[in-house]
Amino acid sequence: MAHFLEAVCLVGVFYLLSLAFKAWLLRSRFNKAAGEHGCKPAKRYPNLEPFLGFDFFRILTRENKLGRRSRVFPNLHRKYGDTFSYKALSSRRISTCNPKNIQAILATNADDWGVEPIRGGSGEPFIGGGVFMQDGQKWKQARAIIRPTFNRAEIADLENFEVHVGRLLALIPRDGSTVDLQPLFKRLFLDTSSEFIFGQSVESLLPETPFDSAEFTEAFDASLIGLTERSRAGPFRFLYYFDKSWERAYIKVHKFVDKHVRAALQHRGILEKSGKHDNNGEKEEKHILLRQMAQETQDPLALRNQILNIFFPARDTSAIAISNVIFMLARHPKYWASLQAEVNSIGDQALNFELIRSLEVTKAIIKETLRLRSPASMVPRVALKDTILPAGGGPDQLSTLFVPKGTVVFSNFVAVHTDPEIWGDDVLEFKPERWGEGRPLWEAKWQYEPFSGGARICPAQQMVLTQVTYLLVRVAQEFKGLENRDEVEEYVGEIKATMQSRNGAKVSLTPA
Numbered sequence: 001m002a003h004f005l006e007a008v009c010l011v012g013v014f015y016l017l018s019l020a021f022k023a024w025l026l027r028s029r030f031n032k033a034a035g036e037h038g039c040k041p042a043k044r045y046p047n048l049e050p051f052l053g054f055d056f057f058r059i060l061t062r063e064n065k066l067g068r069r070s071r072v073f074p075n076l077h078r079k080y081g082d083t084f085s086y087k088a089l090s091s092r093r094i095s096t097c098n099p100k101n102i103q104a105i106l107a108t109n110a111d112d113w114g115v116e117p118i119r120g121g122s123g124e125p126f127i128g129g130g131v132f133m134q135d136g137q138k139w140k141q142a143r144a145i146i147r148p149t150f151n152r153a154e155i156a157d158l159e160n161f162e163v164h165v166g167r168l169l170a171l172i173p174r175d176g177s178t179v180d181l182q183p184l185f186k187r188l189f190l191d192t193s194s195e196f197i198f199g200q201s202v203e204s205l206l207p208e209t210p211f212d213s214a215e216f217t218e219a220f221d222a223s224l225i226g227l228t229e230r231s232r233a234g235p236f237r238f239l240y241y242f243d244k245s246w247e248r249a250y251i252k253v254h255k256f257v258d259k260h261v262r263a264a265l266q267h268r269g270i271l272e273k274s275g276k277h278d279n280n281g282e283k284e285e286k287h288i289l290l291r292q293m294a295q296e297t298q299d300p301l302a303l304r305n306q307i308l309n310i311f312f313p314a315r316d317t318s319a320i321a322i323s324n325v326i327f328m329l330a331r332h333p334k335y336w337a338s339l340q341a342e343v344n345s346i347g348d349q350a351l352n353f354e355l356i357r358s359l360e361v362t363k364a365i366i367k368e369t370l371r372l373r374s375p376a377s378m379v380p381r382v383a384l385k386d387t388i389l390p391a392g393g394g395p396d397q398l399s400t401l402f403v404p405k406g407t408v409v410f411s412n413f414v415a416v417h418t419d420p421e422i423w424g425d426d427v428l429e430f431k432p433e434r435w436g437e438g439r440p441l442w443e444a445k446w447q448y449e450p451f452s453g454g455a456r457i458c459p460a461q462q463m464v465l466t467q468v469t470y471l472l473v474r475v476a477q478e479f480k481g482l483e484n485r486d487e488v489e490e491y492v493g494e495i496k497a498t499m500q501s502r503n504g505a506k507v508s509l510t511p512a
């Protein structure tokens, strides 16, 4: 017994010594950065329980339940300044809404930052390496493979999109009864993104959704929830060890995706036999990502991972964006009227890419909604080596800030988008006219980044904006009256994988 106690004491002493040594090492790295670059420490959020930071995690969970999650960080930033550190789930993290820091992280100094240490492991074995989760050379290769398909899709296949939009419009009641458009929009974009990514729509807007599509959609959502829970748990992920529901869900997802991977590889084989090595010139195959990727790699597992890495950020984001637009318009009839006026002014001209890009009022309404209600409220990056941020150090937060390797820093877009110093005192008001002429501020980058920025900017940005604008115009063409039917006036935000309206977008629409 005595030996056992001695051994325990010895381990304890070694552990404390190693902690003290690590702290000393960190301090000397801080001192070096302070001496060489004038770095000063970041302001600290006063954690009540500073060892593991459970108090912070509790606040986030509570505010999410109360539908106030989206305001937590913006409010903290107003209180503690544009860059502060906090302890959550045993690690010290930094949140910043300083455009200079965001620019350094996402663009000018992007090589110092990555996502793999945070996203890579947490996705396994549901999603392995791919464009959303990798860094360095592997990420560059993955991004290069998808770029051409996204570039072509920018001028989106609107004829095909119209087929799905037509099905959606047919499902909206015309008698003025209440409809929640959010789930309908989710079905629309699920259909179009699955078609774009796999080459086959899951057809969730049709009365008879094929069985494996319905099973896939349900399993994908369950897999996403499982993934989000495990990522949030961080080092406490092991608590989910005995929960097998996640495994059951992602096995179904893999089955569905693998079927399409096999089809894409077979298709490639047929092309090779016929002497063609790509799909150039074949209209119907231009926008299928999986086929494009099968030209570059024939490893079925790599293909499955890459494709899930795209389906993951694609799921729901566009639908949430357009739901939020309707949410705002239903509460601001003045802007629904100006949208109607612009839509009337185009008469029965064909709704092509060029026409869509010229619709200034419609575009301003979408931009303003994305400012106030970004589906992607913040993006995380981990420091891949000791690095320095241009601002956020010292009591005035103007000095440079030393960030040790391994620290996770969140660029908080909602806080930037609702910073009164950038946008003025009316920052929380929905005012699409901000985007009008004579406001050169909007040319300034890094103050408005709903699709992020730098090399890892959302590759789907242009395609999404085209589709959302098209859809909004089609809704406005089809329906003249829009009324809010939600008893709750304010936006109750809820984080699933992205930020969405908990109460959806409940409205009534009346035909022209």
Ligand code: HEM
Residues within 6 Å of the ligand: 131, 132, 133, 143, 193, 309, 310, 311, 313, 314, 315, 317, 318, 319, 321, 374, 375, 376, 379, 380, 450, 451, 452, 455, 456, 457, 458, 459, 460, 461, 464
């Ligand atoms: C309104 C809709 C959307 C918004 C607001 C949005 C926003 C974003 C943001 C903020 C990022 C950066 C994430 C980060 O760096 O951590 C991102 C990345 C990404 N998005 Fe989107 N997205 C949308 C729709 C889509 C769609 C429809 C697709 C695919 C069809 C897509 C594919 C991707 C991919 C593959 C990445 C990772 C890029 C990389 O790391 O290189 N997104 N998106």
